[in-house]
Amino acid sequence: MKRFVRDIFTLAAAGPHGRAEWTLHWLLAAAIMLPLLIFTVASVLSYREHMADGRDRTQRNLGIVYEHAVKVLETIELASRYLDELLDDVSDEQIKTNEAEFHRRLKVLTDTSPQFADIWIIDRDGHPLASGTVYPMPALDLSDRNYFRAQKNGETDGFFVGSVITARATNERGQPRFFALSRKRVGKNGEFLGVNTISISPEYFTDYYATLVQPLVATLIRDDGYVLARYPRGDHRNRSPLAARRIHAATARRQGERDDRGSLGDGRSGALVRLPQASPHRHLRGGGHRFRRNPRCMARKYVAPSHLRRSGDRRADRALADGPRANAARSGSQ
Numbered sequence: 001m002k003r004f005v006r007d008i009f010t011l012a013a014a015g016p017h018g019r020a021e022w023t024l025h026w027l028l029a030a031a032i033m034l035p036l037l038i039f040t041v042a043s044v045l046s047y048r049e050h051m052a053d054g055r056d057r058t059q060r061n062l063g064i065v066y067e068h069a070v071k072v073l074e075t076i077e078l079a080s081r082y083l084d085e086l087l088d089d090v091s092d093e094q095i096k097t098n099e100a101e102f103h104r105r106l107k108v109l110t111d112t113s114p115q116f117a118d119i120w121i122i123d124r125d126g127h128p129l130a131s132g133t134v135y136p137m138p139a140l141d142l143s144d145r146n147y148f149r150a151q152k153n154g155e156t157d158g159f160f161v162g163s164v165i166t167a168r169a170t171n172e173r174g175q176p177r178f179f180a181l182s183r184k185r186v187g188k189n190g191e192f193l194g195v196n197t198i199s200i201s202p203e204y205f206t207d208y209y210a211t212l213v214q215p216l217v218a219t220l221i222r223d224d225g226y227v228l229a230r231y232p233r234g235d236h237r238n239r240s241p242l243a244a245r246r247i248h249a250a251t252a253r254r255q256g257e258r259d260d261r262g263s264l265g266d267g268r269s270g271a272l273v274r275l276p277q278a279s280p281h282r283h284l285r286g287g288g289h290r291f292r293r294n295p296r297c298m299a300r301k302y303v304a305p306s307h308l309r310r311s312g313d314r315r316a317d318r319a320l321a322d323g324p325r326a327n328a329a330r331s332g333s334q
Helices: 002-009 019-086 092-097 099-112 146-152 202-209 241-250 295-299 310-321
Strands: 118-123 128-131 177-186 192-200 218-221 227-231 283-286 289-292
Touching: 019 099, 019 118, 019 192, 019 218, 092 099, 092 128, 099 118, 099 128, 146 177, 146 192, 177 202, 192 202, 202 218, 202 227
Parallel strands: none
Antiparallel strands: 118 128, 118 192, 177 192, 218 227, 283 289
């Protein structure tokens, strides 16, 4: 072997047969090295091509996930404004007395909008008054729920995004898991009257993500890293520090602007997009994070909020029924 290597690099070191033996050794070396070189170049080109295809697929899926989330938020905003009109100047006693009627109206929303697991009306003490999937309403105390405490303690003036929890009441789906988006009800003098909540099942998002081009890992998270929904399904109690850091950096970006920097640290790459912003009087907040949205984006696809009046409940129901849908399983109840 030493002679073979020496003959390759030093013509004078060739054996007694001189140049013929030296040429033979070079041919043998070329037969070994050339395939290795071709294999290395092909591997590099293939790796770059696969990475480019992966980034392109990630960006396409991210765009679909983004549009889907925006439509869900738009429907939640419209439903929230409908609830504001429905409960305007209505006391807790009137809601209790007419629970069947309020249940019927809320059920229209939950039946026609697969995004909604349930809709609940809760009084100032944390006791539920009416629901879209539970009737009659059992005696419950929800004052310890974070989506209620955040509103009662004045931590936010708009929507609050709660954690994934298990329902305490039972409906046709048993006691499903959900995360609630709550918004406070206030009186004419600004006093706290209670909370309206719209709950969403994490499975609604995971079932939708499963329909996208695979392989795929899609996650809906708050800026504190709390996982609201994930595909493939995972433990919603887990937090994602990497995602939290990247969201913190992305908050300075404009809505819809993407962050596709860096690797996830295990050979995978990913991208992140910030959800759109809302008007000052409407925002989603998870922990200390706000997802804001411009209402003009909603008006292009939905009935303008100013058109919703108590005398127009049927029109509002039809507007919600025409809202964004997805083939995903629904679950409900607080």
